[in-house]
Amino acid sequence: MLRVENVNKDWKEFKLREISFEVNKGEYFIILGPSGAGKTLLLEVIAGIFIPDSGRIFMNDEDITFLPPEKRDLAYIPQNYALFPHMRVYDNIAYGLKVRKTPKSEVEKKVKEIAEILGISHLLHRKPKTLSGGEAQRVAIARALVLEPKLLLLDEPFANLDVQTKAKLIQEMKRWRRELNFTALHVTHSFEEAVSLGDRVGVMLNGRLIQTGEVREVFGKPKNEEVARFLGFENIIEGIAEGRILKANGILIELPIEVKGKVRIGIRPEEIIISNEPIKTSARNEFKAKVLAIEDLGSLIRLTLDIGGIELKAFITRSSLIEMAIKEGKEVYASFKATAIHVF
Amino acid sequence: MKRDYVTAFFALIGTFLVLYILLPLVVIISKQLLDWEMLMKTLHDELVLDSLKNSLLTSTATMIISLFFGVPLGYVLARKDFRGKSFVQAVVDVPIVIPHSVVGIMLLVTFSNRILDSYLGIIMAMLFVSAPFTINAARDGFLAVDEKLEHVARTLGASKLKAFFTVSLPLALPSIFSGAIMTWARAISEVGAILIVAYYPKTAQVLVMEYFNNYGLRASRPISVILVLLSLTIFIVLRWLVGRSRNA
Secondary structure, X not given: OEEEEXXXXXXXXXXXXXXXXXXXXXXXXXXXXXXXXXXXXHHHHHHOOOOOXXXXXXXXXXXXXXXXXXXXXXXXXXXXOOOOOOOOHHXXXXXXXXXXXXXXXXXXXXXXXXXXXXXXXXXXXOOHHHOOHHHHHHHHHHHHHOOOOOEXXXXXXXXXXXXXXXXXXXXXXXXXXXXXXXXXXXXXXXXXXXXXXXXXXXXXXXXXXXXXXXXXXXXXXXXXXXXHHHXXXXXXXXXXXXXXXXXXXXXXXXXXXXXXXXXXXXXXXHHOEEEOOOOOOOXXXXXXXXXXXXXXXXXXXXXXXXXXXXXXXXXEEHHHHHHXXXXXXXXXXXXEEHHHOEEO | OOOOHHHHHHHHHHHHHHHHHHHHHHHHHHHHHHOHHHHHHHHOOHHHHHHHHHHHHHHHHHHHHHHHHHHHHHHHHHHOOOOOXXXXXXXXXXXXXXXXXXXXXXXHHHHHHHOOOOHHHHHHHHHHHHHHHHHHHHHHHHHOOOHHHHHHHHHOOOOHHHHHHHHHHHHHHHHHXXXXXXHHHHHHOOOHHHHHHOOOOOOHHHHHHHHHHHHOHHHHHHHXXXXXXXXXXXXXXXXXXXXXXXXX
């Protein structure tokens, strides 16, 4: 639906270099990158606030590169939410509808509907400066979604919130997506948001979109060392959870908490213990693994293991490698505690 | 808690200026109140009433004109970086450094008879010396409005002009009004330039001078007092209104 082709832009100390990617209809696309990578600038170029120095932007195959923001039919939520401080919450949400000269009764109906879904009906008469961070964010999302835009652009939507509010909003965002079925492009530096919400992710470093793909694919196979280092978490496993057990590709993994349905879990490579013989302890996930690759990282060795068709990365020390006589193709045991698992 | 001697000392020193400004005001008003008869007589003087009307009319017109031209200029100065911007900014501030008699001479040399002794001349003299207040206040007002608000308004479907009128302008309005009030106040207190450009139609501030020159201090006092009370009342009421809208 949205297609960005070879976009370049220089603005102040920020830059975009040869950015190309696509967001499909109904998709939640996350661009992940450290601060200063140019993520906000990219959103502003897509929103039409800036014109790229070169390159093209298409929406449903229509070239929108030079269209003014108001003609693009997308909604932009900046990091500070940018609620209009002189208007009540109701008028903030109604703003886009009023600009479109929507009949008053319809404005009221739509505002009330979206406020209901986002759980902010009780705030409609308030002024923005009286809202908490989480409330302000809901209002900003309502103001955007009430227009049913083709694409929702979110700039670090959860960055200014405390941990609890953030976790709650991420969960609700999943629900709103199911109910309202919108397409979103969300930029963040938070690994957690990417894995929790993203259908696909793009990793952006120094103004370049280095790698795009399915969440699992990008985390599982970082294209280069730079991406891998930024991502940190290297093992992402996707599966169907049933209580405390995750079924992934035929293997069963014990989880630290009860969950249900499709989930992704993460395990840091340093949490995985490698042994030649099975370790006889309970409360451990233990699998027979085949060593696929051995990489020398200097002080550490990174093993790529295959456990029942799933790839896992694990770190061991050089002395362990020699002691255990690990070679490519060798069979070992990989184990990790349930408590080392992060459920997204 | 230890007493804050430094602040107390500064307050003591600072009080001097406050008293210095208040004292003549209090003295002239109280002296005039003791001479009630003269005050009443002046209030029924056609010449005085006409001149007061002229002063109010011209300074209000000046304020409106400065808003019409100053707000767009302030917006451009706040939002755009362009070559020669600092030059434009300097030009805006020029009237503050030029003696007002010189302003009058300059205007007369430039526009000669067309503005001599006319309402137009008075307003042009006032505008020259007082417009910077509106321009600078508008600029500061727009600078204080986060540009992101305009961007969001645009993506929500508002044209640039619509975003200006629904978001930027309402938010900058208290600052713009403060500036406009200063412009009005500066306009009604202008004498130097008006004296040279347009002695007639007679404004109250010029009339005060005329009375002083012709009949002396006592004669010029009642009209001075009336002018002061009138200007101060309007100034205070307007400031109060703006302050209230700011807190709303």
